[in-house]
Amino acid sequence: MQTSSTPMPLRRRPKNWLHGLFVLPFLTVYVLLLVLPLVTGWWLSLQDVDMLANSSEFIGVKNYTDLFHDDIFLGAVRNTFYFVAMTTPVFVGLGLALALALNRPGRTGAALRAIFFGSSVLSVTIVTLVWRLVLMPDRGLLSNVMQSIGLTPIAPLVSEALALPSVALVTVWWIIGLPMMLFLAALQQIPQEMYEAAALDNAGRWRTFVSITLPSIKHTVALVAVIEVVQQFQLFGQSYLMTQGGPNNSSRPIVQFIYETGFTQWALGYSAAAAQVLFVLMLIGVSAQAWLSRHRDA
Numbered sequence: 527m528q529t530s531s532t533p534m535p536l537r538r539r540p541k542n543w544l545h546g547l548f549v550l551p552f553l554t555v556y557v558l559l560l561v562l563p564l565v566t567g568w569w570l571s572l573q574d575v576d577m578l579a580n581s582s583e584f585i586g587v588k589n590y591t592d593l594f595h596d597d598i599f600l601g602a603v604r605n606t607f608y609f610v611a612m613t614t615p616v617f618v619g620l621g622l623a624l625a626l627a628l629n630r631p632g633r634t635g636a637a638l639r640a641i642f643f644g645s646s647v648l649s650v651t652i653v654t655l656v657w658r659l660v661l662m663p664d665r666g667l668l669s670n671v672m673q674s675i676g677l678t679p680i681a682p683l684v685s686e687a688l689a690l691p692s693v694a695l696v697t698v699w700w701i702i703g704l705p706m707m708l709f710l711a712a713l714q715q716i717p718q719e720m721y722e723a724a725a726l727d728n729a730g731r732w733r734t735f736v737s738i739t740l741p742s743i744k745h746t747v748a749l750v751a752v753i754e755v756v757q758q759f760q761l762f763g764q765s766y767l768m769t770q771g772g773p774n775n776s777s778r779p780i781v782q783f784i785y786e787t788g789f790t791q792w793a794l795g796y797s798a799a800a801a802q803v804l805f806v807l808m809l810i811g812v813s814a815q816a817w818l819s820r821h822r823d824a
Contacts, residue, residue, distance in 0.1 A: 564805075571799035577792045589799035599800060601775050602783040603807070605690055609779060610758045610811070612694040617754045618747060620698070621705025626739075628706070629713045639710070643703030650700075650763035657696045658683070658768055683769055686776040693764045693777055700764075701757075705750045712746035713739070752815050759808045780804045 571589055573582040593599050624642060628635050645653070660667040663681035672679045682688035716739065724734045740747075762781040765771060771778030771786075780800065788797030 567798050567801055567805075570795055571802050573795045573798075575794040577794065582795070585795070589796050590803070592796065593799055593803060598775055598778070599780075599783055602778050602780045603803075605775075605777060606759060606761065606779045606804075606807075609690060609694055609761055610755060612691065613697055613758050614751060614754045616694075616698050617702065617705045618751055621702060621750060622709050622743075622747070624702070624706045625709030625713055626735075629710055639706070642706055645699060646701045646703035648700065651767065653696060653700045654764055654767040657692075657699075661692060661768075684773055686773050689769050689773060689777040690765075693761070693768055696768065697758070697761070697764055705754065708746055708750055709743065712743040716742045748815065752812055755811045755815055756808060759804065759811065780807075 572584060572586055574585045574588075575582045628639050628642070658666075661682050663669060663684060664679070666681075669679035669681070680688070682692040720738050720742075721734065724738055729737070760781055761779040762785065765777045765779055766782050766785075769777045771782050781804070784797050784800045784804065787793050787800060
């Protein structure tokens with residue numbers, strides 16, 4: 527007796543494009559909050575916008591050519607690069623030094639870590655208010671201390687040579703806790719057996735640091751450097767609240783120039799062009815840092 531069997535219908539596999547639904551929310555937010563504003567900013571930078579008449583005129587790259595003949599903007603670019611060059615190495619070096627010093631168990635180490643990290647949770651307004659009381663001329667804490675020991679008081683915030691370094695000092699004091707915590711997290715991931723093997727080989731502290739610690743955290747060093755380059759290129763609050771960009775534009779960064787041009791002078795096209803220049807400079811800085819990291823790894 528023959529039995530006939532009918533083949534079971536195969537289940538249709540879902541189309542591959544359905545997998546894209548999982549990334550659609552992220553892609554939507556990415557386009558709306560990053561890609562669209564970036565494209566809009568580039569287009570706005572090619573316009574001469576009249577806010578009062580609610581009109582705009584396409585002028586091509588004239589805003590960019592005007593920027594590179596603007597002494598105030600070029601000074602803001604120099605100030606920003608100078609600020610990044612002052613602060614980023616300090617964040618990497620001092621953050622690593624603090625992490626090495628405080629990477630130990632016990633209440634004392636935990637208390638010191640909390641103290642150094644605590645300043646980074648303060649707002650820029652509080653930080654600048656405290657430091658203005660310290661650095662203000664005549665009646666500031668620094669001036670009083672110098673007078674008490676017989677030295678001539680200085681006023682860093684009204685000195686062209688000292689204003690931007692003073693802002694850099696305040697910035698380092700403010701957010702040194704974040705690089706320190708990143709380095710601490712990396713140090714605690716290094717297997718203790720590696721240090722025990724180095725101790726058996728009678729390796730000194732410096733040799734252990736160079737041969738074990740530094741190679742193990744090289745990616746964290748690169749990460750901290752990139753984060754700080756990006757953050758310090760966006761300097762604004764400290765300089766605006768402490769010096770208002772002065773004296774004589776000696777501490778005015780690019781972001782403050784963008785803010786004042788766009789929201790004080792209402793030159794939105796000109797301000798957008800300056801913002802795009804800042805974006806390109808940040809991109810170049812991050813790319814250079816990434817290239818150096820890959821070069822060191824090779």
